[in-house]
Amino acid sequence: AQSVAQPEDQVNVAEGNPLTVKCTYSVSGNPYLFWYVQYPNRGLQFLLKYITGDNLVKGSYGFEAEFNKSQTSFHLKKPSALVSDSALYFCAVRFPGAGSYQLTFGKGTKLSVIP
Amino acid sequence: DAGVIQSPRHEVTEMGQEVTLRCKPISGHNSLFWYRQTMMRGLELLIYFNNNVPIDDSGMPEDRFSAKMPNASFSTLKIQPSEPRDSAVYFCASSLTSGSEGTQYFGPGTRLTVL
Numbered sequence: 250a251q252s253v254a255q256p257e258d259q260v261n262v263a264e265g266n267p268l269t270v271k272c273t274y275s276v277s278g279n280p281y282l283f284w285y286v287q288y289p290n291r292g293l294q295f296l297l298k299y300i301t302g303d304n305l306v307k308g309s310y311g312f313e314a315e316f317n318k319s320q321t322s323f324h325l326k327k328p329s330a331l332v333s334d335s336a337l338y339f340c341a342v343r344f345p346g347a348g349s350y351q352l353t354f355g356k357g358t359k360l361s362v363i364p
Numbered sequence: 365d366a367g368v369i370q371s372p373r374h375e376v377t378e379m380g381q382e383v384t385l386r387c388k389p390i391s392g393h394n395s396l397f398w399y400r401q402t403m404m405r406g407l408e409l410l411i412y413f414n415n416n417v418p419i420d421d422s423g424m425p426e427d428r429f430s431a432k433m434p435n436a437s438f439s440t441l442k443i444q445p446s447e448p449r450d451s452a453v454y455f456c457a458s459s460l461t462s463g464s465e466g467t468q469y470f471g472p473g474t475r476l477t478v479l
Contacts, residue, residue: 292470350461356406
C-alpha cells in the first residue's frame with residue numbers, strides 16, 4: 250500500500266540547534282515529495298519539493314530536505330533552529346501515475362523551538 | 365498574484381443550517397482541491413477538480429456535502445444540513461498540473477463552527 254508517515258507527533262529543539270523532522274514513504278516507482286509548514290490559524294505554506302535530480306533540496310526559510318531512496322525517507326532539516334520555526338510541518342507525497350494529481354499528507358509533526 | 369482566496373474566514377452556524385464555503389483559485393491553475401482539517405483526523409482530502417470537472421470525490425463524507433466548480437475561477441463547498449461534527453477548518457488549494465509536479469498552494473482556510 251502507498252503511504253506517507255511522520256513518525257514523531259512532536260519535536261522539541263533548543264534555539265540555535267540543528268533540527269530534523271522525519272518523513273518516510275511507501276510507494277512503488279519514483280514519488281514526488283513535498284514539505285509544507287502551517288503556522289497557527291494559517292493555511293499550509295509550501296516549503297520545498299523533490300522531483301528528480303540532486304537528493305538534497307533547498308527550500309524557503311533556510312530549510313532543506315534529503316531524499317534517500319534506499320531508506321525511502323525525505324527528512325526535513327535546518328542547521329540552526331529559530332523560535333519562529335515553531336509550527337506544524339507536513340510531509341506529502343504525490344504518487345506516480347498518469348492523471349494522479351493528488352497529494353497524500355502525513356499526519357503532521359509539531360515543532361517547538363525552545364528559546 | 366493574491367494567492368488562493370477563501371471566504372468567509374470564519375463561519376458560525378446552528379445545526380441544520382446550510383453552509384456555503386467559497387474559493388477562488390490562483391489564476392491559471394487547473395486543479396482545485398478541498399480539504400478538511402480536524403485535530404482528530406488531521407488533513408483530509410474531500411474532493412478535487414481538474415479543469416472544472418470533479419475527478420475524485422471519494423473523500424466527501426456524506427450526501428450532505430456537495431461541491432461545484434462552475435468555472436475556472438470559482439468553487440463552492442456546501443453542507444446541507446450542517447451538523448456539529450462538521451466543525452473543522454476547510455481549506456481550498458489549487459495547482460497547475462499540466463506537465464508540472466503538482467505543487468499545491470493553499471488558501472487561508474474557513475473555520476466552521478456548527479452549534
